[in-house]
Amino acid sequence: xxxxxxxxxxxxxxEGKTATLTCNYTNYSPAYLQWYRQDPGRGPVFLLLIRxxxxxxxKERLKVTFDTTLKQSLFHITASQPADSATYLCAxxxxxxxxxLQFGAGTQVVVTP
Amino acid sequence: xxxxxxxxxxxxxKRGQDVALRCDPISGHVSLFWYQQALGQGxxxxxxxxxxxxxxxxxxxxxxxxxxxxxxSVSTLKIQRTQxxxxxxxxxxxxxxxxxxxxxxxxxxxxxx
Numbered sequence: 655x656x657x658x659x660x661x662x663x664x665x666x667x668x669e670g671k672t673a674t675l676t677c678n679y680t681n682y683s684p685a686y687l688q689w690y691r692q693d694p695g696r697g698p699v700f701l702l703l704i705r706x707x708x709x710x711x712x713k714e715r716l717k718v719t720f721d722t723t724l725k726q727s728l729f730h731i732t733a734s735q736p737a738d739s740a741t742y743l744c745a746x747x748x749x750x751x752x753x754x755l756q757f758g759a760g761t762q763v764v765v766t767p
Numbered sequence: 768x769x770x771x772x773x774x775x776x777x778x779x780x781k782r783g784q785d786v787a788l789r790c791d792p793i794s795g796h797v798s799l800f801w802y803q804q805a806l807g808q809g810x811x812x813x814x815x816x817x818x819x820x821x822x823x824x825x826x827x828x829x830x831x832x833x834x835x836x837x838x839x840s841v842s843t844l845k846i847q848r849t850q851x852x853x854x855x856x857x858x859x860x861x862x863x864x865x866x867x868x869x870x871x872x873x874x875x876x877x878x879x880x
Contacts, residue, residue, distance in 0.1 A: 658809075688868065697771070697858050697871030698810065743809050753798055753865020754823060757809030 656681045656748055660758035667765055673731040675761045677744035680725060684746040687720055687727050692741045692760065701742075702729075734765045771872035773859050779878045780849045788844045788875045792861030800869060801834055801844050802858040810858050816842060817865065828853075849879045 659678045667673045677687070686705045690698035704711045704720045704727070711718050717730040731738050741762045745755040772791040780786050792799050798817055802810035803826075812826040818839040827834070831850075836842040846853055856876050860869040 686866070690871075695873070697860070697873050698869075700868040700870065703868060745809075747866065753817075753862070754800060754812045754815050754826075755810075755869065756812065757802075759807070759809045 656756065658682075658744060658746060658756060658758040660742075660744060661761045662759060664762040664764055667734055667763065669735060669765055669767050671734055673734050673738070673763050673765070675729040675742055675763070677727040677729065677758055678725060679746055682725070682746050683722075683749065686747065687718075688745045688755065689716075689718055689727075689729050690743040690745060690757075692743055698743055698757075731763070734763075736765045736767055739763055739765050771859055771861050771870050773857075773872035773875050775875060776873065777876050777878075779880060782851060782879055783848050784879075785845065785847045786849055786877065788846075788857050788859075788877070790842045790844070790859030790861075790872060792840065792842070792859070793870055794840075796861035796863055796870070797839075798862045798865050798867075798869075799836055799842050800860045800862075801842070802860065803828075804856045804858055804874070813844070813857075815865075846877075849877075851879050853877060854879045 657680045689701045692698045715732045719728045741760040743760040745757045774789045801813040804810045814834045815823040816836040831847045833845045856874040858874045860871045862869045
């Protein structure tokens, strides 16, 4: 069955350091992968989309890599700030998708001053 | 509107009661999705509309769940004879088309007592 795995343990990191999150998937051949941020009591907010033919994508302090051989995406927050504290979700379109996404359980990031 | 709007934000229902959750997507967005999110989990797909057509309802947990989007804009998710296991946050998302970034509403937190 198709499965998306993200670290379930919260990532505690000091302000200014780089946070690295992992998203591993099995039994998918996704055309793209998305990352979302979710704050408590709010809906997910889209951050980045990376396509299967792209190895890396950047947006401001965010960097995403996509390795279709390893079936893994890494999400980096550089120069982290307390405002980056949130849960980060990766999402993939399942096989034969009509555009729906399947989400991982998310990894909570806590950035301390 | 500026974003996806969901109402009500919170709903407490007695077991056996019917509920209706409303979603106002971003104007012009063709695709509309409903997701269910349990505490500590990622959103789980329920159903997908392209305009007024419900193209995928494979995620609806039972025949007590029904969704409609009669004019291709506002959508309603109806749950009949609510059960305690229906307690969750129900998220609505819209996108310009399938396979593009999804914009989520704040969700409706349903508590069945």
